[in-house]
Amino acid sequence: xxxxxxxxxxxxEALWELEDAFERGDLVSLFGRxxxxxxxxxxxxxxxxxxxxxxxxxxxxxxxxxxxxxPVNWQPPGSEHRAAVREGRLRxxxxxxxxxxxxxxxxxxxxxxxxxRVTGGRxxxxxxxxxxxxxxxxxxxxxxxxxxxxxxxxxxxxxxxMDVFGVDADGTPVVVxxxxxxxxPDAVGQLARYVRALREELGVEGDGDLEGEGDRxxxxxxxxxxxxxxxxxxxxxxxxxxxRGFAHVAxxxxxxx
Amino acid sequence: xxxxxxxxxxxxEALWELEDAFERGDLVSLFGRxxxxxxxxxxxxxxxxxxxxxxxxxxxxxxxxxxxxxPVNWQPPGSEHRAAVREGRLRxxxxxxxxxxxxxxxxxxxxxxxxxRVTGGRxxxxxxxxxxxxxxxxxxxxxxxxxxxxxxxxxxxxxxxMDVFGVDADGTPVVVxxxxxxxxPDAVGQLARYVRALREELGVEGDGDLEGEGDRxxxxxxxxxxxxxxxxxxxxxxxxxxxRGFAHVAxxxxxxx
DNA sequence: CACTTCATATCGGCG
DNA sequence: CGCCGATGTGAAGTG
Numbered sequence: 001x002x003x004x005x006x007x008x009x010x011x012x013e014a015l016w017e018l019e020d021a022f023e024r025g026d027l028v029s030l031f032g033r034x035x036x037x038x039x040x041x042x043x044x045x046x047x048x049x050x051x052x053x054x055x056x057x058x059x060x061x062x063x064x065x066x067x068x069x070x071p072v073n074w075q076p077p078g079s080e081h082r083a084a085v086r087e088g089r090l091r092x093x094x095x096x097x098x099x100x101x102x103x104x105x106x107x108x109x110x111x112x113x114x115x116x117r118v119t120g121g122r123x124x125x126x127x128x129x130x131x132x133x134x135x136x137x138x139x140x141x142x143x144x145x146x147x148x149x150x151x152x153x154x155x156x157x158x159x160x161x162m163d164v165f166g167v168d169a170d171g172t173p174v175v176v177x178x179x180x181x182x183x184x185p186d187a188v189g190q191l192a193r194y195v196r197a198l199r200e201e202l203g204v205e206g207d208g209d210l211e212g213e214g215d216r217x218x219x220x221x222x223x224x225x226x227x228x229x230x231x232x233x234x235x236x237x238x239x240x241x242x243x244r245g246f247a248h249v250a251x252x253x254x255x256x257x
Numbered sequence: 258x259x260x261x262x263x264x265x266x267x268x269x270e271a272l273w274e275l276e277d278a279f280e281r282g283d284l285v286s287l288f289g290r291x292x293x294x295x296x297x298x299x300x301x302x303x304x305x306x307x308x309x310x311x312x313x314x315x316x317x318x319x320x321x322x323x324x325x326x327x328p329v330n331w332q333p334p335g336s337e338h339r340a341a342v343r344e345g346r347l348r349x350x351x352x353x354x355x356x357x358x359x360x361x362x363x364x365x366x367x368x369x370x371x372x373x374r375v376t377g378g379r380x381x382x383x384x385x386x387x388x389x390x391x392x393x394x395x396x397x398x399x400x401x402x403x404x405x406x407x408x409x410x411x412x413x414x415x416x417x418x419m420d421v422f423g424v425d426a427d428g429t430p431v432v433v434x435x436x437x438x439x440x441x442p443d444a445v446g447q448l449a450r451y452v453r454a455l456r457e458e459l460g461v462e463g464d465g466d467l468e469g470e471g472d473r474x475x476x477x478x479x480x481x482x483x484x485x486x487x488x489x490x491x492x493x494x495x496x497x498x499x500x501r502g503f504a505h506v507a508x509x510x511x512x513x514x
Numbered sequence: 515c516a517c518t519t520c521a522t523a524t525c526g527g528c529g
Numbered sequence: 530c531g532c533c534g535a536t537g538t539g540a541a542g543t544g
Binding site (some may be wrong): 007025031062064074118122126160192253 | 259260262264265282284288290298299300301302304305306307308309311313314315317319321322323324325328329330331333334350366369371373374375376377378379380381383384385386416417435437438441443446447450481493510
């Protein structure tokens, strides 16, 4: 039997089933009327109501209401689950250290408890990620611009690793920042940090990070260029790109949108 | 009866129960052997295995394995759930528009199905958020620095609303950026954007965003100051704060850690 | 709607 | 274990 299920169990029955399930390493689903409290990185309290509590053998705990993709309360993997009957209620506690945090669920009534043996694949094949975008660019560098030559991915810098480093048709160093979706100003800031770090590393004067310094329009170009590759950018991001003298290349992770 | 539960149902039985549950607006929990595919913002495939599928009346769908806080696949609230029996399997499809995306779960065998009527509170009382940190500072501005006077929260600027705007003991404008936990360089970039926008708005020359311009050490101070309030900062963030001439104030959302 | 920012973000990779 | 950045991030607030 891969699933054990009890309907409207007493707290004692529920406790036995829970402890057996923990022992077996089963995935547990508990539904009933409960209150929830959390203390750790923050603190929270949730009044009485019907919720679905999922306890995973890796230590994860999820409290779900009838709304939202996110659990209303949770505990990350690596926690330890314990159960007991106290003051006429079934108490389930999940806690961990580093950081210290504890989730406590107190059931006044359990309406359904299921313990399930889980087997089978967990490996998800995902397509359309930033890595796909990088692969696409390495295979067809001209999509960034004619004459672009990638030299290195994850190239280290004083500001962290840059997505793609290369040179343009003139041999000028180019820092490329990749985003799989439409981006805001933060991505431009990220690109700017890498460009700045590389300018310092190469001892390039550049024209700095400020707009309107006056020596960009015309002949003097920055000696390290920044290119943001993303499907699209917000207006604010576009302004900031212009300020910094960076380019935007509209490109999706996959050939079609 | 607030919970309907069936063990090892036939696909037909499961389908009836599912359709009834959708009709009633119940929360559904389905466990069994299945494959999962998604297509939308990205695309993914997941081979056969035992998983827990949760279907919420608000349109959210969650596929959970025995590991991780996050569902291995999901569909956001606002989606529409449909079920059918096709090719000897129970097929559950959840889809939405804007963006167009579809989650498909195909069960070769359903081992447990529960439909649960959910009532009761969803309102979580949370403490320790950034808003708590703001409240703390507004009540005790001296925690930022002696003589600090908050003037406005969420003050608009060309770079978006700043957390707290005020003046220091000398009457110099101060932009305060709040973070509830330890921060990296991105937070400094965010603060820098606000400071810069305010300098432009006030027509202040300032000393720019670049370090080493030479006119900071000594008499000439920036005419708009930036202060980052957070429990702690990373080394890289500290460097960047120093570059920009910004201050860090170590403070937690709540009086104790 | 789009844009921006917060989150008990979670998660993975690297040093 | 801390730092850093990606995520089909999600969710809230605002214009």
